[in-house]
Amino acid sequence: MDFVESDSLAQFRTAAREWADEHVDPGWVELEHATGTHHNPDLHALLGRQGLLGAGWPAAYGGTDVDPGLALAVFQEIGARGLRMDGWVTTEMVARTILAVATEEARQAIVPAALRGEVVIVLGYTEPGSGSDVAAARMRAVRDGDEWVVNGSKMFTSTAHVATHVFLLARTNTEVAKHRGLTLFLARLDAPGVEVQPVHTLGGQRTNATFYSDVRVPDAMRIGDVDGGWGVMRVALVHERGTAPAPGGPTLVQRVAAWARHAPGDDGGVLFDDPAVQEELARLAVDDEVSRLLALKVRWVASTGGMPGIEGSMAKLWSSEAEQRRGAVLTDLLGEQALLRVEHGTGRGSGGAPLDGAVEWAYRKAPVSTIYGGTSEVQREIVAERRLGLPRSRPAG
Ligand SMILES: Cc1cc2nc3c(=O)[nH]c(=O)nc-3n(C[C@H](O)[C@H](O)[C@H](O)COP(=O)(O)OP(=O)(O)OC[C@H]3O[C@@H](n4cnc5c(N)ncnc54)[C@H](O)[C@@H]3O)c2cc1C
Structure with missing residues (x-):
């Protein structure tokens, strides 16, 4: 590894500071602390509209011509002002996973909208009875024609209360070893049967418990192969860490x-x-x-x-x-x-x-x-x- 640091971001620092001076409302940090929500929908939408979220992504999926160096400098400046962008961190992670493993239909349906800031995706892996052993997930998804019917609950679905979609790990096969019977879906959080309840943590962050009762997810929003969820999770976890x-x-x-x-x-x-x-x-x-x-x-x-x-x-x-x-x-x-x-x-x-x-x-x-x-x-x-x-x-x- 070459440890000589590139100074490529130096040329963007002034522009990033000016961007933040103009657009970052100083009250947002106070709001973040008061609500424990590590995501600001107004800021997120603005970053999407201005093409900053899409910087460096392939044009075929909504990538913009904003310089990725400028975008990174702006994100760092936002962080330096005390604001978190957890909703973008998880959205980016899932969007990259979708590009790697999903069908072209799912890629086109989700990735451009995510880069425009219109879609915010959160992670629904952990359940009340499974965290580290994520392959022990009990949430069930059963196929019904072109749809899947999802039942179960997730724990610590952070940012779900201000997001549009959740990346759900569900069991689609109970006849095989636990890590072979899992599939990932992208479910809408405004779908009938979804309930989001707040969970407040010692550090002030608000996360959520989420409940799914006969929630219908189109097969087009299945991410990766049926029962192939373990492989998809490996890709997604690499992006997370x-x-x-x-x-x-x-x-x-x-x-x-x-x-x-x-x-x-x-x-x-x-x-x-x-x-x-x-x-x-x-x-x-x-x-x-x-x-x-x-x-x-x-x-x-x-x-x-x-x-x-x-x-x-x-x-x-x-x-x-x-x-x-x-x-x-x-x-x-x-x-x-x-x-x-x-x-x-x-x-x-x-x-x-x-x-x-x-x-x-x-x-x-x-x-x-x-x-x-x-x-x-x-x-x-x-x-x-x-x-x-x-x-x-x-x-x-
Ligand atoms: C603030 C917060 C936000 C979170 N946000 C999300 C989110 O957005 N989406 C999501 O899906 N999840 C989220 N999580 C869940 C998080 O990923 C899990 O809490 C974590 O994976 C641990 O799972 P668990 O809580 O079930 O603990 P457990 O897995 O039950 O672990 C309990 C203890 O046992 C230890 N342990 C478990 N397995 C082993 C092993 N094989 N070897 C040695 N020790 C072991 C653990 O290290 C731990 O100390 C969040 C958690 C928190 C606290």
């Missing part, structure tokens, strides 16, 4: 370091003068750098035509565990000030929280990072088995 965003603005560690240069220390100086504080911050900066390089490696593998499966697992494992270390260390460093909480959108909160409560929030939201997208234990198994060649830790099947 391979989409780590590149860093945009200053990191939390850099922000805390800047704060510590002014925060009073024990002996009349500033906190940053303490060598122990400097060492902790340096360790966290190294963690961040390793995360950044692993994410770059994922991109590099993907951009040179490879499937960054193991690299994605390595990056996800490291960066999510680093996020938890960071939350704990920075909380220690801020001391009791780290308990001051900002309650966005409520008019309440502790007041005077350093860095607008960013450390308190980072600590609270870190635990989920090693759960969603596959837990650390599962990522370790993937690396152990596929990269290190260690024996399987559980029976196949």
Whole structure:
């Protein structure tokens, strides 16, 4: 791998900042915190209308002539302003999977509309009784002519309350080994029989439980072969773990370091003068750098035509565990000030929280990072088995 960084995005930074100055409503961050919804429909629709979502995609499927470098710089600038684009992350992941495995009819029906920002797709894999062991899904899909009838429930269907479609993993065959009887479908969330209920998490994010009762999905919206869902999932999971965003603005560690240069220390100086504080911050900066390089490696593998499966697992494992270390260390460093909480959108909160409560929030939201997208234990198994060649830790099947 070539570690010399391209400065190709540098030429887009000013345009990206100007774009965000003009279009990003400063109230959106407050709204995101208040609702726990990591997706802004207005922003998403705007990005679609302006061709930014379609940058770099094939013209035959709605790709635009917007420079992909500009689009990436805009996405990074949006991230640097504290906004999440989870609805686009999952839509992009599924759209790429559709291009790889679906029929031409499904590609044309979905991908151009997704790139115009008219379709937002979320992931419906996890169920109340199956998460890591995703192949144990019990949701049933039974064929009825040109349609499928879907029954069951999904857990943690994040962003479903502001999305148009859900990528559903369902059991279509109960007579074969569990991973051989699965099929993926793209179901409309406004279809009769779909119910979305909120689930609020410790970190403030809202996710959902979703319920499906005799929901009809046209066979044209089956993604991949009947009973071929396991292969489709493998493609989709590679895209999930391979989409780590590149860093945009200053990191939390850099922000805390800047704060510590002014925060009073024990002996009349500033906190940053303490060598122990400097060492902790340096360790966290190294963690961040390793995360950044692993994410770059994922991109590099993907951009040179490879499937960054193991690299994605390595990056996800490291960066999510680093996020938890960071939350704990920075909380220690801020001391009791780290308990001051900002309650966005409520008019309440502790007041005077350093860095607008960013450390308190980072600590609270870190635990989920090693759960969603596959837990650390599962990522370790993937690396152990596929990269290190260690024996399987559980029976196949
Ligand atoms: C905030 C949030 C958002 C999410 N968003 C989505 C979403 O949009 N769509 C979606 O489909 N899912 C989503 N998920 C679900 C997520 O992918 C699952 O929670 C995750 O895969 C773990 O599954 P589980 O919760 O059923 O835990 P389990 O699989 O029951 O795991 C429980 C514990 O056992 C361990 N374990 C399980 N299997 C093994 C093994 N083979 N070896 C060693 N240890 C093991 C796990 O590591 C974990 O510590 C989300 C989860 C959260 C918390």
